Every structure is written in structure tokens, then in C-alpha cells.
Amino acid sequence: MGTVHRLVRQTAHTLGTGNSALLPSFPELVTEGLNCAELARVSASRPGTVTLDAGESLYFQGDSNRNIYLLLDGWAFRHQILEDGRRQILDFSMNGAVLGLPGSGVLLHGLETLTPCMFTVLTRERILELVRDVPAFGLRLLEISANAESRAFEHLTSVGRRTAIERVAFLLLELVRRLQDMNAPVTDTTWPLPLMLPHIADALGLTSETVCRVLSTLRRNKVLSLRGQRLEVIDERRLSALAGGTELRERPRTGIPFRAAASASSCFQAATPH
Amino acid sequence: MGTVHRLVRQTAHTLGTGNSALLPSFPELVTEGLNCAELARVSASRPGTVTLDAGESLYFQGDSNRNIYLLLDGWAFRHQILEDGRRQILDFSMNGAVLGLPGSGVLLHGLETLTPCMFTVLTRERILELVRDVPAFGLRLLEISANAESRAFEHLTSVGRRTAIERVAFLLLELVRRLQDMNAPVTDTTWPLPLMLPHIADALGLTSETVCRVLSTLRRNKVLSLRGQRLEVIDERRLSALAGGTELRERPRTGIPFRAAASASSCFQAATPH
């Protein structure tokens, strides 16, 4: 039950203090977190940056969280580990993700990268200032946080009540939708997906063997094909059906602001005295 | 797999517009959401109230969310239902809980009461005003939202990677801790717990039969006893061990403010011109 992982401390912090290269590599609207204009506004407060290689950890379960991180580029995931090594992957983070929002003082999960990553580091003090100066920024963070909870809930439903094949279908479909939303580079219907079997397994409460079997079934049935680091969606309709895809749960465009189009788009205009 | 539930529309809204009886029945610090001082501040913005009987729904999966609700008194839970009726309970809400924070436009879950409940209703516009007037209030909401995500993550880990008995132990322990935190009325080590077996089962991704077997094992082993609507914790140490209770995951006191004791306690003082 669950892969056993060692808690190796291999954090490599390359901390700079400029605001260089703050823009993510998919320059269009980044729907799951802050967009470019917002990141630009944040960068004006001169945050630090951190870069990590693949397979490193930005922070560990049990660390005290004094910072907020914005993921500018790369893939990462958050996970929780039980004493005996059982691991649960909580979510996958992509460009624009806001990590380490202030809950209690101690982080109950760790963050590990899947690819080389770049983060912006904001101290809590900076966040306080930003929210104080720009109330709409606080609302934006609130919106992002609420969306994150929404995603956690869907994930929970998947793990708690769906079968193995449904879980895999649901996860992969969700990842594809998110990639679509952020205009990731797509060749035909093939997407970059830097996950290995244990990642999928630990995200879904399964074993990598089961995930492997499910994937080969999906491949045999010409629904999708996940080989190496690339996911090809062959029959999205059938995939959606397998995922239990009522159109009730069709992806709500994040990036839609707090109220109509009013607050989020004007989020930073309100801050810029013109 | 999972109890089948019908989506019965039995919402009963008794909507008033005074600010009467805004204080929850556990007048001490309410740690999982807003505390009394904060609720008092909110009440100054003259929100409406809603009261529901047990077993009714405040909103349904698929509703558009235009309001934010504060749970003043009672127990409720949020849940998601798949087409074929499989139900996942996402979390249990107690006094002070903040519900319906603005994510996207559509609610992906429903809220149902376990006991008679009273809610304060705030429109999004009111929230906007409050956050604009009192930036610290925005931070407080952010903190609450982040804590909610934290709890969702722990829940996810439970469902994804723990055995049946561990899940039950973990859930009941968590509920007891939350009751302790809010100074619920306790006789000895016996707590009020308005849950039926299907609730526990659907929260944990199990069947009520399995939950029943687990509970009778725990009772036989003199760890705890859950009968009717009362939970007696006989051996908390053993319960904690069963829950996989490393002290890493010891309950972080929510209510601890954003930074040290600065922001949250002064949250509303900043707003009151003196």
C-alpha cells in the first residue's frame, strides 16, 4: 500500500534578489494562479527568487512557513508522508501557482519539483504590505485559495469514491484541461507530462502496478497513451465519460474574477495611480 | 461502493435581516473560523440570517454562489455526489466556519445540515466592502481559507493512504480536537457527535458496514465508544497511535494569526476608529 519514500534533504537554494525573469514561459493568461500583470505588480515589490532542479524540495513537511512562493516556471507537487513511508500526493502545481499561503505556523506537507523550477519568494511581511496597499490583491489571493480548495475537494471525491480507472481518467483529464487553460505547447493532442507511475499512483491512492495496468487498458482501448513524458489523448469524449464527466463539473474558468469581470481585471489598475 | 443518495430539494429558508442573535453558543474563541469579536464586526454590516432544520440543505451542488455564509450554530457537512449517487463528504463544519468563499462562479459541492443550524449571509458585495475597509479582515479570511485547505489535505491523505481503522481513528480524533479547541460542553470524556454511520462512511470512502465493524472493534478494545449521538474517548493515547499520530501533525492551533500575535488580534481594532 503506497510507495515507501525516504525523506532525503536535498534542497538546493539558488537565491537571488533581483526581479529578473519574473515572467513565466507561457506568457498568456495563467489561469490557475496569478496572471502576468499581477506577477509584474508583485515583482515591483522586489522579491527574491529561488531555482531548483528536478527532484528537489522547496520545503519539507514540518517546516515552519514564513514565506509565500509563486511558481513561475516548471512542475512541482505537494505531498504528505506518513511515518511508515506511505505517501499521498496532494496536488500538482504548474505555472502561476501560489504556494504556502498562511495557514497555521507549520507546514503539514512538503513541496517537491518534477522539473527544474523557478519560484518567487515573498516574505509574509511583503504579502501583508501588498494586501494592505491593494485590497483587490487580497481578494485575488482569496479567490486563488478558494479555487485550490475546490480542486482539493474534487481530488478527495476521486480518491474516496471512484474506481481505479475512473481516478486515472479523471486526473489525466484534469491535467489536460489545466494545460489547455494555460495555452501549453501542444502538438496535435499530445501534451508534455513530467510524471512517473509512482506519482500518479500516490496522487490517486493506488499502487504503480495498478496504474500501469489501467494505463495499458486505456492504451489498448485507444482512449489515450501515456509513454515517457508525453500524454496523447486519443478519444477525449470517452476519457471524459470514464472520468464520470457530468457537465456539471465542467472546468470553471478560473481567472474569472471575484465578481463578473470587475474586480480581478481592475485588480491592479486600482493600484496604479494614473 | 458508497451509499446512493437522492438529490432531494428540501431547502427551507427562513431569511431575516436583523443582526439578532449573532453570537454562537460557544462564546469562547472559535478557532476554526471567525471569533466573536470578528463576528460582531461582521454583524455591524447588517447581514441577513438563515436558519435550517437538521437534514436540510443551504445550497446544492451546481448552484451559483453569490453569497458567503458564516455558520453561527450547529453542525453541517459539505459533500459532492457523482451521477450514480456515490457520495463523498468533504468536511464537517462547526461553529464559526466560513462557507462559500468565492472560487469560481459555480459551487461544486452541496451543504447539508446535521443539526438545526443558523447562518449569517453576506453578499459578495458586502464581503468586498468589508475587505476593502479592513484589509486585515481579508487576511483573516485568507488564513481561514488556507487552514481549510490544510484540513482538506489531511483528509485526502487519510482517504488515500490509510486503512479503514486508521481512517476512523483519525477522523474521530480530529473531531474531538476541534471540539476541545472550541470548548464544547464535555461530560468527562464524552462528546456530542451528531453523525450517523453513513456520514462517517461517506467521509472516509468506506461503507457503513465497514465503519460499524471498525467501531465495534474499537469498542471491544476499549479505545472509544460511539453510541447514538455521543462519542466517549476511553483511551486517547491508543486512539492517537491508531490514527498514525506522529506529533508532527499535532493540531496547529488555528486562531494563531498571520504573523505572531499581530494581525489577527488587531484585526478589527484597526477598523474601529477610537
Added chain:
DNA sequence: CGTTAGGTTGACGACGATCAATGACGGTGG
């Protein structure tokens, strides 16, 4: 070529689901 990391496949077993019957209560009406 050998080595290693990760993917694939098979055989088997266990944990929890399913199906079914019975029990314990509490409320209601005769």
C-alpha cells in the same frame, strides 16, 4: 556491453464491498 531506473505482466492474497438477515430502539396508534 553491463548497469540501472523505471515500466510491464502474472500469480496470489487480503481488505473492504456487497448482499442479506436480524436486532435494537423510539414513536405512534389501537
Added chain:
DNA sequence: CCACCGTCATTGATCGTCGTCAACCTAACG
């Protein structure tokens, strides 16, 4: 007062999905 329900808890028998263990394969790389 007691028979009659309805609701929920409890227990048993059986089944199936998925975990476990183990072997083998494939590709990348030195």
C-alpha cells in the same frame, strides 16, 4: 399497555477490486 412500524445498527457469508510479491522487459547511459 402493547402491537406495529420505520429507521438505523449489527453481524454473517461471499465476492471482487486492488495490493503484494516476484520475475522480466525496455531504454538510456557510461
